[in-house]
Amino acid sequence: MLYFRMIxxxxxxxxxxxxxxxxxxxxxxxIYNVVGGIVVMFSFLQGATTTATQRFLNYELGTTDGKNLLKVFSSSIEVHIFIGLICVCIAESIGLWIVCHKLSIPIESRxxxxxxxxxxxxTFFINMINAPYNAAIIAHExxxxxxxxxxVEVIMKLLVACSLVYxxxxxxxxxxxxxxxxxxxIHIVYLFYCRICFCECKFKFYWDFTFIKKFxxxxxxxLMGSLASxxxxxxxxxxxNIFFGPLVNAARGVACQVQAAVNSFALNFMVAVNPQIVKSYSQQKLDYMYHLVFASSKFSFFLLFIISIPLLINTDLILTLWLKNIPEYAVLFTRLALIDILFQVLNIPIGVISQASGKVxxxxxxxxxFFSLIFVISYIAFEKGAPAYSTFLIAIFCTVLGTIGRILVLKKMIDFPVLIYLKKVVFPVIIIFLFSLPVLFLSDIYWNIKSSLSAILFFSLLIVSLFSYLIWKIGLSSSERFFFIQKLQQIKNR
Structure with a gap:
């Protein structure tokens, strides 16, 4: 269902x-991307509190009694309303001042x-107070x-977009x-569903200082990690926007849309896996937890890799078919953003271990x-006259270093099995990625020779088939291949 939703x-x-x-x-x-982006800056609060809510709900559901579920949910509602109101006050003061006095916006559009x-x-405030209801649905799987x-939400947004012309x-x-x-x-829908189906979602005022402090x-x-992100x-x-103007923001907006669409494949996979990782930790089933983390890390990467390869070699064609007017730099930005997300996806499952343990x-x-370094180094680079695309190269470099740092922290924090992780996840991923480099290089030469639509589609299908075979033979272990064969047989026999 998650993949049907995602596609x-x-x-x-x-x-x-x-x-x-x-x-x-x-x-x-x-303009919409950069102005709306000011408000999105406050979403780091929403992301942090939502993650906390999901963690505590999942943990309680993993215990035998779950007696604190009502307390956890009601307290999280209070926290989200409180933080949401603070954010609105800051946004309508400091944030509004930034929009009015610091952004490069044409006078006629002010x-x-x-x-x-x-x-x-x-919209941000509504999404903020909706987060606990969303977390409850995911926690209950x-x-x-x-x-x-x-x-329903995405169809409504499509209708909104189509109605603009009228x-x-x-x-x-x-x-x-x-x-x-x-x-x-959408908030009203979430509210009514959760109140009807989950007993803990019937709000009752609590002020449990011990839990609030822990929360x-x-x-x-x-919040610190989210703010830096x-x-x-x-x-x-x-x-x-400050160094290059709104046209570059439009190009980055297109790249981020493609990046978010591709990343949703991994995120949907992890939405289903995350509750099981946290519940496994709460029940001290550590072997099963690490099995989930290693498998989801590798599967997420390979899934994004198979999707990204044809996008990387056909970026120009895809953006031409997708958009009538392609902003300048959009093609280059999109390619670099896709490479960055491939490295980022490995961090998602191991981050859940940290959240499950509570030692964050x-x-x-x-x-x-490392997230802060992306901003700082980009600013210095722009001051020195570096081109706009350099910020994507900086992001890729910091993402790789950040992954190494996270693994070392987990090793010290909860004795994370680094060698097993390297053997089961990192080495297969690196081998497949290295195989892709000459293929991408040769594809550029091929496009210069012949670039008809039929030839491009055939070559893309050939590349996807090649890497699917390499992932099956090299990327997956024999037990993982057996697992997939079993699942396919179960589907066939239904």
Whole structure:
């Protein structure tokens, strides 16, 4: 269900981006990305508290009694409302000042950008208080319901995008306002479903100081990592706006849309795996937990790799088919963003171990260090006259170093089996990645010789088949191949 949701969402989101880009125009699309990005900067709070809520709910569900579920959920609601209100106050003061006085926005679009900002703030608050309900559905592993609601949401966003062409009102303001309405409707759906199906989701006021302290202790370290991650994304987006203008923001916006669509394959896989990892830790089934982590790390990488290879060699063609107007630099930005996400995906499963243990301080510190370096080095590079694409190269370099740092921290923190991880995950991944380099190089030569659509499609299919075979023979162990064969037989016999 998660993959059906993801594939549909990816297709609809890509088409929606095309519709929105054409309806708003390249400049307004860039303005929406950078102005909305100011509000997204506050999402590091939402991400940290949502992760904390999911962790504590999963942990309680993994215990035998689960008597604290109501307390955990109600307390998390209170925390999310409290933090959400603080964020709104900061956003409507400091954030609004940045929009009005620091961003490079054409004068004729200033008023519209301010309205877009206000609606983005309201949308953020709705999503903030919705997070505990979302976490409850995932903790209970109701993936079908999670998928259905997400499908409804993405279809509503598509209808919003398509409706823009029928209104004479300022399209930039209208788009932001309609997205706020969509967020409100989805929140109501989540609220009613959780209240009906989960007994702990019937809110009751608690003020358990011990739990609140534990919750904020966990969240505060998660906030540090999330804030640093934000610097490497939205912070860099602002730097690009200041140094290069909104047209480069539009190109980066396109690259990030493709990156997010591809990354959703791994994230959907981990949505299903994460609750089991945390529950396994709470039950002290460590062997099973490491099995899940190693398998999900490798599977996530190979899944993204198979998807990314044809995108990397056909980026120009795909963006041409997808968008009528391709922003300058979008092709190069997209390719570099795809390479970066391939390295990032290895960090997702091992990060869940840190969250499951509750020992997140050192892990989040190492995350914060390398995410912050992306922003700092990019700023220095831009000051020295480096081109806009250099920030993607910096991000790839810091991602690789950051992965090494995280593994070493986990080794010291919970005696993470580094050698087994290297043998089962890192070495197979490196071998497959190294095989891809000459193929990508030869594909560029091939395009220079012959670049008809049929030839491109045939060559892409050939490359995907080749790497699928290499992953099957080299990337997967014999037990993993046997596992897949068993699953295919089960599907066939249904």
């Amino acid at each position: 549909l969402m990816m297709l609809v989101n890509l088409y929606t981006s095309r519709v929105v880009l054409n309806a708003l125009g390249v400049e307004n699309f860039g 008023d519209a950008s301010i309205w877009v900002y206000h609606f983005s703030v309201f 109701k993936m079908g319901v999670y998928a259905y609601i997400a499908i 209104f004479l009102f300022d399209k930039l303001i209208l788009y932001a306002a309609l997205l706020f309405i969509v967020a409100l409707i 904020f202790s966990f969240s505060s370290w998660m 934000l610097l490497s994304t939205q912070g860099v987006n602002i730097l690009l 301080r050192n892990y989040q510190l190492i995350m914060a260090l």
